[in-house]
Amino acid sequence: MERSKSRYAEALKLVRKILTQLKEVWQYSDSQPTEITLAGALAVLFPIATYLEIGYAPIIQMPAIVAGLYQLYCVSGDCINCRVRASFITFCFYAVGAVLYLYKGYYWQGASYWGWILLTFSSFGSLKRIKKEQLHRNNG
Amino acid sequence: MSKKGLKRAVEIFKYSDSEPNEVFTGLLHFAILPLALYTEMIKSPWLCLFSMAVGAFQLYAVLYNGSLKLRSNATKLAAVVAVATVLNYYIAGLLTGSRVGWLLVLIFAIWNVVRVDMQKHLS
Numbered sequence: 118m119e120r121s122k123s124r125y126a127e128a129l130k131l132v133r134k135i136l137t138q139l140k141e142v143w144q145y146s147d148s149q150p151t152e153i154t155l156a157g158a159l160a161v162l163f164p165i166a167t168y169l170e171i172g173y174a175p176i177i178q179m180p181a182i183v184a185g186l187y188q189l190y191c192v193s194g195d196c197i198n199c200r201v202r203a204s205f206i207t208f209c210f211y212a213v214g215a216v217l218y219l220y221k222g223y224y225w226q227g228a229s230y231w232g233w234i235l236l237t238f239s240s241f242g243s244l245k246r247i248k249k250e251q252l253h254r255n256n257g
Numbered sequence: 258m259s260k261k262g263l264k265r266a267v268e269i270f271k272y273s274d275s276e277p278n279e280v281f282t283g284l285l286h287f288a289i290l291p292l293a294l295y296t297e298m299i300k301s302p303w304l305c306l307f308s309m310a311v312g313a314f315q316l317y318a319v320l321y322n323g324s325l326k327l328r329s330n331a332t333k334l335a336a337v338v339a340v341a342t343v344l345n346y347y348i349a350g351l352l353t354g355s356r357v358g359w360l361l362v363l364i365f366a367i368w369n370v371v372r373v374d375m376q377k378h379l380s
Contacts, residue, residue, distance in 0.1 A: 131321065138320040147273035154278075154365065162357055169354040193265050223355070228292035232358040235289070239281065 148246040152192045152200065155207055155240050160185025163214060171217055181210050197251045204244040211237040275372040278365050279319040279328065282335050285362055287312025290342060297356075298349055311338045325377045332369040339366035 163185070164178040188203035215233045223230040290312070291305035311334045318324075318331035343363050346352040352360070 135316070135320045138323075147269075148277070149269040150273050150275070150368075151277055151281075153269065154361070158358075158361055162361065166354045166357065192269070193263075218355075227297040227356075228289050228295075229297060229356045229358065231289055231292075232285075232355060235281075235285070242277075 148243045148250075149192055151239060151243045152188060152204065152207075152247075155211075155236065155243060156185045156188035156192065156203075158185075158236065159188070159207055159210055163210065167214060167217065170223065171221060177210075177213065177217075184210055197247065197254055200247050201244070201251050204240065204247050208237070208240040208244050211240045275369050275376075276319055279315060279332065279335075279369050279373075282339070282362060282365050282369060283312050283315035283319065283331075285312070286335060286338055287316060290338070294342075294345075297351060298345060308338055308342075311335055325373065325380060329370075329373045329377050332366065332373050336363075336366040336370050339363040 160182050163181045167174065167181075168178055184203070184206045188200075188207050191199040191203040211233065215237045218224060218230050218233050224234075286308050290308045294301070294305055294308065311331075315331040315335050318327040322328075339359070339362050342359050343352065346356055346359055
């Protein structure tokens with residue numbers, strides 16, 4: 118009984134440590150590589166995938182290419198306000214994409230489509246990190 | 258003077274933190290890849306279990322252990338899984354639309370190997 122209790126406590130400690138580390142990585146690590154990947158995927162993967170699977174929707178696909186290129190431009194220039202703006206736009210596109218795939222019922226067809234939800238979370242995390250950085254810079 | 262454009266992109270990919278990408282790849286291999294393999298392609302429990310084991314190992318290496326040696330091994334294993342995934346999807350003719358995302362995961366995995374190994378050699 119005592120042994121199982123200590124094992125349970127150890128497992129709980131391990132989970133807590135992992136969660137704390139996960140939170141730290143999420144909050145404080147560099148976000149630029151994620152931004153570049155999200156921008157690249159938005160400019161290339163998003164328009165092609167939505168065109169093939171959802172259909173021709175230039176009101177989403179054309180601006181997505183521009184938004185992706187804009188985020189790449191912002192990351193390369195290191196302007197924090199520009200990066201916040203671009204990250205917000207990217208997050209909006211991924212959120213719209215995730216909702217469109219949900220609306221079309223793709224999530225029940227295969228787990229590969231869940232990647233859009235993951236990209237939405239990733240872009241939100243990136244936006245949160247940069248916004249925090251912007252607030253820190255503005256407040257000295 | 259700070260570098261701009263492509264030079265800055267190369268600098269970011271060489272020297273910025275790779276942990277978020279390692280966590281991302283680990284989560285994908287632990288949770289989404291087994292489900293994707295099972296629902297879309299091959300109903301092989303061994304492949305699913307192998308993918309989950311590699312994902313769990315990578316998450317353990319980056320979130321719990323943290324040593325560069327273990328992280329380096331985990332990223333290499335993850336790269337092998339990512340290559341196998343892309344090859345399997347390509348051979349099955351399923352690497353279209355949203356599934357091209359697995360190619361993105363492969364790029365992530367290779368970049369993780371380069372980045373962690375570089376950090377290991379520098380330390």
